[in-house]
Amino acid sequence: MFPKPIEKSSRGVQIGYQTLLPIVLIIWLLPLIAVAMFSIKPLADFSNGNYWGMPSTFEGFTNYGKVFFESDMPRYMMNSVLITVPTVIGAVALSCMTGFALGIYRFRGNLLIFFMFIAGNFVPFQILMVPVRDLTLTLGLYDTKLGLILFHIAFQTGFCTLFMRNFIRALPFELVEAARVEGIAEWRIFWFVVMPLMKPALAALAVLIFTFIWNDYFWAVVLTQGPGAQPVTAGITSFNSQFVAQYHLMSAGSIVAALPPVIMFFAMQKHFIAGLTLGAVK
Structure with missing residues (x-):
């Protein structure tokens, strides 16, 4: 009801x-x-x-003025951009391919693989803190932007696959069958038939993942230290000294850090809402 x-x-x-x-x-x-x-x-x-x-x-x-010109905030902002944008591209690209494979093809183990993607979303990421940190140290990825990008892509691909697979399953399968009858290769079906229909979903997913990654604080603190690779969420704490917490500068930095996701949402608002509501009304 x-x-x-x-x-x-x-x-x-x-x-x-x-x-x-x-x-x-x-x-x-x-x-x-x-x-x-x-x-x-x-x-x-x-x-x-x-x-x-x-x-x-x-x-x-x-x-x-102090936030922009007398601190490392611009560098932290650039780190966030260099981490967030490749992560969004990588997670969305992988989820499009896995969603297409799991949504279009019927094969043994399809549901098992899909459930494995879903199960990853139910694992509390706090329990992965120590093994992930040790793995980055082993691979030489600790305190690097590449390490954050790779692990964010790995952690977000499960949710993205769930989102894209369900969206692709709702598309008219007759279009794929008609393309196969015409003898079109599978990769061309994916690129020229399915991808154009996924634009609203891609926009909605990109906004969500951009917001998730930009606002991440946990992995930014666990996997990085210092302005070399830390994103803006962790960099705001640099305004705290040993004896004095500069709350006025932290507040100004927080407002600055919150602007990019807000701007992206309003810029993509039409596509975001269309992606979330597509298929809700017949």
């Missing part, structure tokens, strides 16, 4: 919904609002306990 649309509810329910929705939205946005406020305050406001009040002095230009 699906919930009844709010438009069909009683007037009292509609008024309650319209009243509570802004309140819940403000509560949900409070952490982001707090970070945005902290990013324009001086450090003295934290020492004086001025957490939610207006800034004693406006230090927005000073704080963001």
Whole structure:
């Protein structure tokens, strides 16, 4: 049973919904609002306990100037770009091929292989921390961008394959059969018949994986150290010194780090929603 649309509810329910929705939205946005406020305050406001009040002095230009010009934040941002973009390309490319193979072909062990991809998503990645770190040390990939790229691709391919396989299974199989009757090679069917139909799914998956990888903090801390390979999520902690935590600079850095996923989502919003809802309505 699906919930009844709010438009069909009683007037009292509609008024309650319209009243509570802004309140819940403000509560949900409070952490982001707090970070945005902290990013324009001086450090003295934290020492004086001025957490939610207006800034004693406006230090927005000073704080963001220090983030961009007096720290390694630009380097951390570039590291995130160099890690995230190849990971998205690699994970999406592999999942397209595995999704095509598992979604189109019927062979013994198909479901077993598919379940193996799914099972990987249920393994808590925290328990893999020690063996993965030891493996990067053995292979010489510790504290390198290549190490993060390879392991992110490996960990994200399971979810991406689940997403793409289910999407491909929903496509009209008659198109593939018609192409085979015409004698078209399988790789050409994949590239010229199936791939054009997967554009909404590719856009939706790319946005999701970009957000997952860009916002990753766990593996950034486990597999890297220092500005040479650390992405921006781990680099924000560099504003903490031994005796003083520069919360105003951390807040400004957090706002800067959050902008690329937000921009990408709004840039790809049309394709993202189309990819998630395609097939929901016949």
